[in-house]
Amino acid sequence: MQAYPPEPFRIKTIEPIRRISREDRESAIKAAGYNMFGLRSDDIYIDLLTDSGTGAMSDRQWAAIMQGDESYAGARSYFILKEAMADIFGFDHFIPAHQGRAAEHILSTLLIQPGHSIPSNTHFDTTEANIRARGGKPINLVIDEASDPSNRHPFKGNMDIDKLERFIQETGVENIPFGMTTITNNATGGQPVSLENIRLTSEVYRKHGIPFFIDACRYAENAYFIKLREPGYEDKSTLEIAQEIFKTADGATMSAKKDALVNIGGFLAMNDEELFTLAKNELILREGFPTYGGLAGRDLAAMAVGLWEGLDEAYLEYRLGQTAYLTEGLLAAGIPVVEPPGGHAVYVDAGQLLPHIPREQFPGWALAIELYLEGGIRGVELGSVAFAYVDKDGEEHHPALELVRMAIPRRMYTQTHMDLVIQTSTEIMKRSKNIGGYRITYAPKLLRHFTAKFEPI
Numbered sequence: 001m002q003a004y005p006p007e008p009f010r011i012k013t014i015e016p017i018r019r020i021s022r023e024d025r026e027s028a029i030k031a032a033g034y035n036m037f038g039l040r041s042d043d044i045y046i047d048l049l050t051d052s053g054t055g056a057m058s059d060r061q062w063a064a065i066m067q068g069d070e071s072y073a074g075a076r077s078y079f080i081l082k083e084a085m086a087d088i089f090g091f092d093h094f095i096p097a098h099q100g101r102a103a104e105h106i107l108s109t110l111l112i113q114p115g116h117s118i119p120s121n122t123h124f125d126t127t128e129a130n131i132r133a134r135g136g137k138p139i140n141l142v143i144d145e146a147s148d149p150s151n152r153h154p155f156k157g158n159m160d161i162d163k164l165e166r167f168i169q170e171t172g173v174e175n176i177p178f179g180m181t182t183i184t185n186n187a188t189g190g191q192p193v194s195l196e197n198i199r200l201t202s203e204v205y206r207k208h209g210i211p212f213f214i215d216a217c218r219y220a221e222n223a224y225f226i227k228l229r230e231p232g233y234e235d236k237s238t239l240e241i242a243q244e245i246f247k248t249a250d251g252a253t254m255s256a257k258k259d260a261l262v263n264i265g266g267f268l269a270m271n272d273e274e275l276f277t278l279a280k281n282e283l284i285l286r287e288g289f290p291t292y293g294g295l296a297g298r299d300l301a302a303m304a305v306g307l308w309e310g311l312d313e314a315y316l317e318y319r320l321g322q323t324a325y326l327t328e329g330l331l332a333a334g335i336p337v338v339e340p341p342g343g344h345a346v347y348v349d350a351g352q353l354l355p356h357i358p359r360e361q362f363p364g365w366a367l368a369i370e371l372y373l374e375g376g377i378r379g380v381e382l383g384s385v386a387f388a389y390v391d392k393d394g395e396e397h398h399p400a401l402e403l404v405r406m407a408i409p410r411r412m413y414t415q416t417h418m419d420l421v422i423q424t425s426t427e428i429m430k431r432s433k434n435i436g437g438y439r440i441t442y443a444p445k446l447l448r449h450f451t452a453k454f455e456p457i
């Protein structure tokens with residue numbers, strides 16, 4: 001296979017990793033209740049659980065950390081971040097938050113009443129849970145192509161604009177306090193959303209007077225996809241594309257642990273002055289004073305530098321190239337994955353790889369465990385454990401696909417690591433018929449995949 005564009009950086013610090021024996025991996029996963037989130041990281045060789053907060057910071061970010069201003073109020077680091085926020089996102093106001101879900105929590109607390117509906121292309125699980133926790137209904141209106149894993153639609157994360165229009169008509173604007181779109185669309189494969197689609201989404205929301213918030217976690221990866229795939233944007237910089245994206249919206253939530261290349265951080269941004277005042281008060285109650293918002297001054301400083309580095313096009317070319325390399329490598333080995341390659345992760349279609357395991361026995365969960373047992377690799381199920389739910393009439397709903405996500409931390413692993421993932425997956429595929437399902441022995445009410453316990457059937 002052809003290599004991907006080389007890393008536009010060199011390695012200055014290393015962190016040793018080791019692969020424990022198969023026998024030790026078997027004991028470790030059993031002790032973890034067969035839940036990937038229960039493992040100790042020292043027992044993992046290649047950790048693809050998430051790209052969230054797991055990347056490597058640059059020497060400039062570490063230098064900014066040393067210069068972080070830890071003043072309780074009015075810290076210099078806050079104003080440096082504020083400048084970056086204004087240049088890139090252009091919203092009138094923002095509050096820092098310790099991560100994305102804290103921003104979602106504040107937004108949901110302020111705007112959602114029981115019975116409200118919040119449409120999006122596809123909400124991420126923490127957004128869904130925050131909406132449900134307020135008695136609201138998260139509604140996913142992604143285009144139909146998203147549920148066909150082999151469809152190579154260039155913007156498979158797009159909102160279905162007709163569905164959105166119909167949903168608003170049927171539900172009534174009075175029941176929709178705000179609408180969203182997620183870029184890139186994590187839950188359906190890290191797939192991008194086109195600028196045309198973001199604009200149309202915005203027009204529909206605005207026509208109905210519904211405030212539009214973008215879940216901006218991976219906005220830079222999305223902007224680079226637009227540059228590569230959307231006619232008319234090839235000569236625009238990722239910064240210009242990002243600015244065009246956010247001009248269409250009334251606000252944004254962001255987990256800075258993704259495209260701001262930091263280990264912790266996030267924000268809630270908005271234009272509405274009144275909402276900003278309410279958000280600041282909520283922030284003070286839950287996170288901290290508005291010029292630090294649950295973070296240290298040094299975290300704000302690293303985020304300001306990381307926001308710019310995340311938009312660097314040489315970095316984005318390498319970044320998306322690495323994900324494409326792993327996706328195409330698995331496909332070439334005959335492993336069913338969501339196509340085309342997304343931005344931050346590869347999504348293996350466990351439903352197709354393990355068709356003999358019924359959905360009630362969680363094929364995605366079973367595959368994630370095999371990846372660990374075979375190669376010491378940690379991925380995460382995004383299938384029926386994460387997303388299935390029982391409605392108020394007792395009917396069980398499953399997501400469209402049973403996926404295992406292998407998310408690639410930013411600036412962290414090399415091509416040799418990617419090759420090992422391909423080799424391990426190939427070994428599993430050879431003996432896939434002998435892999436069995438799992439049953440749940442404990443599950444909490446919300447976000448059960450984080451802490452549920454399982455046993456093999």
Ligand SMILES: Cc1ncc(COP(=O)(O)O)c(C=O)c1O
Pocket residue numbers: 052099100101102124126127182186215217255256257266
């Ligand atoms: C699209 C999306 N939104 C929101 C979040 C939540 O962010 P955090 O984990 O920082 O709370 C994530 C995290 O993975 C995400 O991928």
